[in-house]
Amino acid sequence: MGLAKSEMFTDKQNLISSYAKVFGHPARVAILEHLFAINSCICGDLVDVIGLAQPTISQHLKELKNIGLIKGNVEGTSVCYCIHKENWTAMKATINKFLDQDINCNTDCC
Amino acid sequence: MGLAKSEMFTDKQNLISSYAKVFGHPARVAILEHLFAINSCICGDLVDVIGLAQPTISQHLKELKNIGLIKGNVEGTSVCYCIHKENWTAMKATINKFLDQDINCNTDCC
DNA sequence: TATATTTATCGTAATATTGCAATATATAAA
DNA sequence: TTTATATATTGCAATATTACGATAAATATA
Numbered sequence: 001m002g003l004a005k006s007e008m009f010t011d012k013q014n015l016i017s018s019y020a021k022v023f024g025h026p027a028r029v030a031i032l033e034h035l036f037a038i039n040s041c042i043c044g045d046l047v048d049v050i051g052l053a054q055p056t057i058s059q060h061l062k063e064l065k066n067i068g069l070i071k072g073n074v075e076g077t078s079v080c081y082c083i084h085k086e087n088w089t090a091m092k093a094t095i096n097k098f099l100d101q102d103i104n105c106n107t108d109c110c
Numbered sequence: 111m112g113l114a115k116s117e118m119f120t121d122k123q124n125l126i127s128s129y130a131k132v133f134g135h136p137a138r139v140a141i142l143e144h145l146f147a148i149n150s151c152i153c154g155d156l157v158d159v160i161g162l163a164q165p166t167i168s169q170h171l172k173e174l175k176n177i178g179l180i181k182g183n184v185e186g187t188s189v190c191y192c193i194h195k196e197n198w199t200a201m202k203a204t205i206n207k208f209l210d211q212d213i214n215c216n217t218d219c220c
Numbered sequence: 221t222a223t224a225t226t227t228a229t230c231g232t233a234a235t236a237t238t239g240c241a242a243t244a245t246a247t248a249a250a
Numbered sequence: 251t252t253t254a255t256a257t258a259t260t261g262c263a264a265t266a267t268t269a270c271g272a273t274a275a276a277t278a279t280a
Contacts, residue, residue, distance in 0.1 A: 013140050021135075024130040026118070092209050096206075164258090
């Protein structure tokens with residue numbers, strides 16, 4: 001079917017997988033890394049930096065914005081994007097809780 | 111096209127997105143959580159726990175095994191799965207480095 | 221107003237993912 | 251060897267994702 005039966009899973013599980021899905025494409029990873037690297041807003045040059053067509057970049061930015069990890073301000077004819085820090089922190093807490101499950105797991109059975 | 115142009119991105123970016131892709135489905139999140147929760151190997155009951163058909167679970171387990179996050183030992187007619195702890199730790203280091211980029215980012219421009 | 225610039229949206233083609241029925245495989249037990 | 255049990259694989263249908271050309275929308279400038 002290709003449809004994840006989200007109602008079968010907990011809200012937390014769906015949230016984790018939603019964040020992960022956004023990180024599940026190297027272009028979005030690259031976009032986020034660039035936003036962090038320049039340590040400021042970015043206006044326009046993402047198309048040159050990433051190397052994908054402008055509509056494709058716009059689509060990836062939309063997904064990042066939809067899940068709340070970036071925000072964009074219109075500045076003249078261009079749009080200025082940057083990391084949404086509060087939401088990034090909240091996302092980190094959710095993901096880290098999932099990743100840190102191993103610290104309570106002591107058995108080594110296989 | 112639907113094809114991620116992996117050669118356009120760094121190995122690190124591709125690795126991060128590969129891990130994230132695996133976490134990008136709630137069923138695999140649920141499987142991993144269950145493996146951690148029971149704190150031991152699991153033989154067979156995943157189909158009952160997750161609520162998807164046996165071939166579907168088998169497919170998700172395969173993806174988790176392919177990326178190295180779980181390992182499976184044949185025990186009689188069943189297979190015993192558990193977390194691959196060394197690889198889980200390595201994965202955590204990679205993902206955390208990506209997630210912790212915000213600690214070096216002080217600007218708040220938007 | 222007309223033009224240039226930048227970003228978003230639409231439409232569509234190519235590919236990937238998901239889910240499961242049917243079936244194959246492998247091992248244990250009778 | 252036959253049967254039962256557990257898992258893997260195959261094949262396929264439904265859906266999702268990705269990419270981009272064409273175009274629209276929005277704003278700045280001449």
